[in-house]
Amino acid sequence: MDFDSTHLHETLPRLLKAYWPPVLVGLLLLHFLANKFRSGLVSIPGPSLAAYTNFWRFRDTWRGTAHKSYRELHDHYGPLVRIGPNIVSVSDPEAIPIIYNIKTDFHKARATSDGTASAEVQKFIYKKKRVANLFSHIDPAVHRSKKRLFGNAYSLSSILEAEPGLISVTTLFMKSLRERSSKPIDLGEWLEYYTYDSIGEIALARRLGFLRNGGDIDGMIPLGAILSNYASVVSQKPILDWFGLANPLFPYLLPSIETKNGVLNLTIKTMEELGFSGPPENLKSCTGGDFLSHMARARAADPERYSSDDILIQTSATVFAATDTTAITLRAIIYYLLRNPLVLSRFTAELDAAEPLLSPVITYRESIDTLPYLQAVVKEAMRLHPAIGLPLERYVPAGGATIAGKFLPAGTTVGMSAWVVHRNPDIFTEPDAFVPERWIGSPPDQLKRMEKSMFQFGAGARSCVGKYVAQIQTSTLIPQLFREFDVQLEDKDKEWEVTARWFVQQVGLVVNLVPRRST
Template sequence: MAPTTLSDGSTILSQGLKLVLGHPWLVLIAFVFSRLVWNKFQPHVWKIPGPTAVAYTKFWRVYDVWKGQAHLTAIDLHKKYGPLVRVAPNHVSVSDPSYIPVFYNIKENYTKTGFYPIQSISWKKQPEMNLFSTRDPSYHRVEKRKVGAAYSLPNLLESESAIDSCITLFMDRLNEFASQQKPVDLGAWLQYFAFDVVGEVTFASKLGFLERGTDVDGMMKAIEGMLTYASLCGQVPEYHKYLLGNPLFSMLMPAMETWNQVLVFTLKAINGRASIKRDGELINADSGGRDMLSRWAYVKSSDPLKMSTRDIIVHLSTNVFAGSDTTAIALRAVIYYLCRNPRIMTKVVEEIDAADKEGQLSTPVSYKESTTSLPYFNAVLKEAMRIHPSVGFLMERHVPPEGVGINGQFIPGGTIVGINPWVTNRNEAVFPDPDDFKPERWLEASEAQMKQMDDIFELNFGGGSRKCIGRNISMIEMQKVLPELLRRYTVTLTHPNKDWHICNHWFVQQEGVICNLTRR
């Protein structure tokens, strides 16, 4: 056979180029194939077990999230594969609770991922990160210093009488259903209550949900849509810049403050108390109140360098967006699991009645009374939040450059790791019979066991410096409204043999908490 000449080589190359140019789909196939292979064999991560498809593409996660049951998938995957599960080409889910303080610490060396910035607003056509969505630890520290004091427990309790007014109105509205012996969608009304509390704490004004008994301005539906988009796109955040994060979108669309329901609603609430000039300047705000708008308006009027109109709008709109869903989810969980467990319901009602008979409870029940005089109720509250946490996804973080060893496996820097509260809250070593609703576990545990349980439970609110800043608002609401509800009404499920419907789009929302109320 004659040796190949330079001319022959040029001919082969020319023919190859003609083949490629004539069939560009071959280039696409080659690119996709090489990308899939690269995804599969990511250094160090490729040995971690998981479903076959997850090693090749993130779209396995997109489909899982789309189905709305990703929290159950996470539990099943860890039961099957162990403490480390590969859930995407560069994502590892961890079930070992000892890594909670590692991933979610005060140093913030494990930074948030591209999942989070999707959940932000724009102001004057510029993206504006909030305390939840920002990935920048320095920015987070600066912004938290501006507003953190308003979320402290002592400052929030200065608004307790305003929260009491919401409880009184809530009970009056429920009494209408009890008097007529009509079933009530208690799950929806609990969210109406949570929204109005957010209004009182944030703007010193109820937002109209309890008064109207409906989804005011379609806010609940709008937030549901935003969360659905964020949860799906958040699995492939690099696509956000081609979708709602596309710069052309902001150029072609009117400013978000004219159409985004959360922002419009926030501005409307602000304008009920203040005025916003065309240039965005906030004027005529009442600086004497205890609500957040008043506090921050006072700071701004005292020193505009410490607080801007932009800061006030971003943080107030975050309250509106995130302030009701998580609280309503926990409230529904308590009611549902109590109704499903009559023995426990009887026991908690007896405790409330005994405290009431001894004169330990005000009307409505105060936060201090609830936390000190009702130990069994507090155990019920924690157990409901353990068995049904509000957040149902991996709380994603980037591994720092030096990498980390987890259960004998080295995870390189840049890998995305995280823990799902639905997984750790069902750790059998810490919570025996984890799927059973057992409030007694919070009263009978040893000191060492209780510390373990509490450390895991706290992940319900996030961890480290990124722990939910609004958690005290939520706890005050729950500690007050639930004992008052159970003191006034006998609550039963209208359809006791029918399970509620759960859909997880970041927040694990429930539907179907339809109840009968009887005045006690």
């Protein structure tokens, strides 16, 4: 019998129309099965659903429980946990120098159908386009180039040049607290106001006005929360990004996402005042120690390397990122001090003993030289409550890699969470206890192992460039606060609320403040 192609052409559309539901179901089943039995990952344990689809990660991040659930998974399954079809969470501290090395052969993960886009999603909109900053650049060559451009402005010595501005913010912060010390105060909120104003001084040589206003300015806080939560949740199902910020029509459909970006607008205004909008020779002579003044001097010296747009994007990103992370760390230090009276007593004794050596507003160098126990307190708080709640994701390079005794094929996304690594009982005895003494009295070998396992700023070539910002603020604000006030929890039996998206935010640090000395 001859084959009748005309008859087939007429029949096939009718068959597809009649049977498309089972065909679609069959294709989906094949897709899920291919995910489940992916070569090299099928033997790695984890939640049953996670092997088939990234929905497990999406749901867990949406709930805000990743800081707890990832640790529970590793406690149950071991150092490697499959948390997505092509994604493995790693808890072994020995893997830190493998995954996060100086060579950066483990690159940041791009958005794929079965992967994630934690870096790519964390871009913001400028001139109707999504733009990348130092954190969100995926290409390692581009990142190296940008880091060479901006790295010096993030050095400890450079940031310390802005310390006079920080001292003025600290003075205003203490004055604001003193004026409100007659009744309970949400110190967690005020710490965020402090970080916005202090980062404004570090980045722009100007306060943003939060402390003066006693609250948010231009919706900066809610906008930052929206963008952070969006990035953390959408990165678990990257296809969703194309219905949001990645859609080229989005800036036109919702132009306020750019026009009402208070941090971006303030940075633009400051740059215009300095002459960035004109030719490099019109830049004002900047002698300040803030980030933007550093960049103005760099652009004036080499305008070909330093574009105004690059400087604008990186300066704005510095304000957004450093405010949340520093506020989270400051809250954690205070909360754990108040929850541990013996630690608080030892710290205040050290502070009182150092009083003759301290300026009216404590400087960074004074803190480092005279308050060693404080540094242990800060480090222990960062161990128990790192600011980032999700794994920092990387691609396994060509040729694959052996991690925690298991070979993982090239292209696998791997990541480590500080919330998991910092509670490894093989490294940190009593991992859930707040014990600053571990950083003072441990044997040298143990201290070295603990130091190598600290991951609050990441590691390797992509480690956080803003770590010195947090170091200076925690070293100066915390002792100044407890020098001026007896700080007491309003409700000693009530724990605060913690939600983990990209940042692990806390709510409920309500305290009573009793002045310790006259103004």
